[in-house]
Amino acid sequence: MMDIKSDKQHTYWNPYLGGFLLGLILIMTFFLTGRGLGASGAAKAIVTQTVHTVAPTHAENNAYYADQFLGGKVPISNWLVFEVIGVVAGAFISGSLSGRVFFRVQHSPKITARKRLWFALLGGALFGFGAQFAKGCTSGAALSGMTVLSLGGYIAMLSIFGGAFLFAYFFRKLWL
Amino acid sequence: MKKRYIFLAIVPIVLSLVLAFLPDKSNSIDTKRNHKSLKSAKYTGVTPNNLLLESVNDNRFIQPDELAKVIIGQDPSYLLVDLRDAVQYGKFTLPGAINIPYEKILTEENQAVFDSEAYNVVLFSNGTIVPDQVWMILRRAGIKNLKVLNGGLNQFYQLYLNPPKPLETDPKEAFEIYSYRKAVGAHLGLPNPDEFIPKGGENVQSSTIATGVKPVIKPAVKAAPKVVVPKKAEGGDEGC
Amino acid sequence: MGPLIPEILSDQWNNIIAIITGMAFGFVLESSGFSSSRKLVGVFYGYDFAVLRVFFTAAITASIGLLFMDYFGWIDMAALDGLPARVWPIVVGGLIMGLGFVTGGFCPGTCITAIGIGKLDGFMFFGGIILGVFVFSEMFPLFENFYNSSNLGDVTVPEFFNINPYWFTVGISIIAIVAFYAVMLIQKRIKSVEY
Numbered sequence: 001m002m003d004i005k006s007d008k009q010h011t012y013w014n015p016y017l018g019g020f021l022l023g024l025i026l027i028m029t030f031f032l033t034g035r036g037l038g039a040s041g042a043a044k045a046i047v048t049q050t051v052h053t054v055a056p057t058h059a060e061n062n063a064y065y066a067d068q069f070l071g072g073k074v075p076i077s078n079w080l081v082f083e084v085i086g087v088v089a090g091a092f093i094s095g096s097l098s099g100r101v102f103f104r105v106q107h108s109p110k111i112t113a114r115k116r117l118w119f120a121l122l123g124g125a126l127f128g129f130g131a132q133f134a135k136g137c138t139s140g141a142a143l144s145g146m147t148v149l150s151l152g153g154y155i156a157m158l159s160i161f162g163g164a165f166l167f168a169y170f171f172r173k174l175w176l
Numbered sequence: 177m178k179k180r181y182i183f184l185a186i187v188p189i190v191l192s193l194v195l196a197f198l199p200d201k202s203n204s205i206d207t208k209r210n211h212k213s214l215k216s217a218k219y220t221g222v223t224p225n226n227l228l229l230e231s232v233n234d235n236r237f238i239q240p241d242e243l244a245k246v247i248i249g250q251d252p253s254y255l256l257v258d259l260r261d262a263v264q265y266g267k268f269t270l271p272g273a274i275n276i277p278y279e280k281i282l283t284e285e286n287q288a289v290f291d292s293e294a295y296n297v298v299l300f301s302n303g304t305i306v307p308d309q310v311w312m313i314l315r316r317a318g319i320k321n322l323k324v325l326n327g328g329l330n331q332f333y334q335l336y337l338n339p340p341k342p343l344e345t346d347p348k349e350a351f352e353i354y355s356y357r358k359a360v361g362a363h364l365g366l367p368n369p370d371e372f373i374p375k376g377g378e379n380v381q382s383s384t385i386a387t388g389v390k391p392v393i394k395p396a397v398k399a400a401p402k403v404v405v406p407k408k409a410e411g412g413d414e415g416c
Numbered sequence: 417m418g419p420l421i422p423e424i425l426s427d428q429w430n431n432i433i434a435i436i437t438g439m440a441f442g443f444v445l446e447s448s449g450f451s452s453s454r455k456l457v458g459v460f461y462g463y464d465f466a467v468l469r470v471f472f473t474a475a476i477t478a479s480i481g482l483l484f485m486d487y488f489g490w491i492d493m494a495a496l497d498g499l500p501a502r503v504w505p506i507v508v509g510g511l512i513m514g515l516g517f518v519t520g521g522f523c524p525g526t527c528i529t530a531i532g533i534g535k536l537d538g539f540m541f542f543g544g545i546i547l548g549v550f551v552f553s554e555m556f557p558l559f560e561n562f563y564n565s566s567n568l569g570d571v572t573v574p575e576f577f578n579i580n581p582y583w584f585t586v587g588i589s590i591i592a593i594v595a596f597y598a599v600m601l602i603q604k605r606i607k608s609v610e611y
Contacts, residue, residue: 091446159514
């Protein structure tokens, strides 16, 4: 039994199949809602809503926060927040089917779990910071942008992957 | 496995080639992008800041005197657009003007008029409110070479029907402008209340006011007008 | 028919569709292994090119699909949300994101997937994103001018370079296939990494 379980654990789908299905999902999303997928926007909504709840006047004075309330919009009921909730659920279902759901830190054997966690935090901070400039992340800006042949999407894709390749050498110890 | 991948790899290339060779349908993305459709002007066109600067700048107006020069000289680079409805246009209009009722300014055939950017377009109506609005709309869409007739047809005809008489103390230029305006009025076939021309005066083409037909304007600037009492221009009662 | 919301379906469906779409998205990502940070960074070190394959395949599938639908009038591509091309902000943001990618091993979408299966590093990454967004928002007045600069508008690549969009897609498909082939060759020659 244990053997079968560990076999299933790292048997992932063929990437081309995954990509094809992801493409179909993108088509469906665009057809139904006119917008693509995304993820970083949900984090932005969470931050804005929290700041607004904790310190409303400060949020009003800051152009970045204030912009998100224009037209009576409520950030937390952002489309992306609901989408992200769905992603967690979908991943959970898929993981459960393959026995991959349990709490752990995944890290290279050459570094400690703690180091991995700190670098994850750092990486997240950088990513969140950069995603504000580009108004999107790999799913929202790059992938959805490329789908509609948007110039901004292609530039985003090239910059993100270009930047990662550029800096990859310096962090190889984390992964290899 | 290799064969299957080769087959799969060919699929997207073949599909996109099919797309490239499909005949142009009118609603396909290709022709839509080629059209200067206003939908694609979401972020193009004039930004609000620039639009504001342009709208407070008087350069967007063309003065009646300049327009008169254009009409008399039959300057082909100018396109006069009458924004009123077809009925008023039929009754009389400026020589050589085309009629685009302003509610229909955004339809595709009418947009095609502005596409070529070859003309200097002069928008006019009875007053200036409608042309101003249309100027805003078209300018926002990025259409260049637009001007609005200052004072509209009302002021235009007032100026040439009854040019303000200069006082004795006014400089020479004022007199020159006055005679110029009288001549323009005559040229357009407007009667000058000062002069009475007996029968047998030089032939002038009848003005558009009387017949509603756009005349061929001969460059006879100094021709004396016929004593035809024209129907008064209906431009006096434009609504706001 | 075009995008069904807001004209054919009412706006209230939007959030429900968001959840369902998200579930499909998360399911596919997780099943393709994108909840594993070591798998994701494999593309930058040459031992696992799943990211490239999934990404490009999804992009060309979706592009070709939408172009066909647009041709038949089932959707209006001009009405879809594109990304306004604010060139320099996007480049700067992309480079910073690339750095974040190789340090943290995730991107926001995949980190949510990792959270879904219980990876603590995914939680930390998401916490980091929140932190990064907060820092940026507080520092926004410093960046405001740069943030709005060099905006070319919502232009597509074929529009910008004045080429036929369908031929552009042919080109992208060819580039993708060539990339897949090249990557397959590279992967054979790099020492494989157990993860």
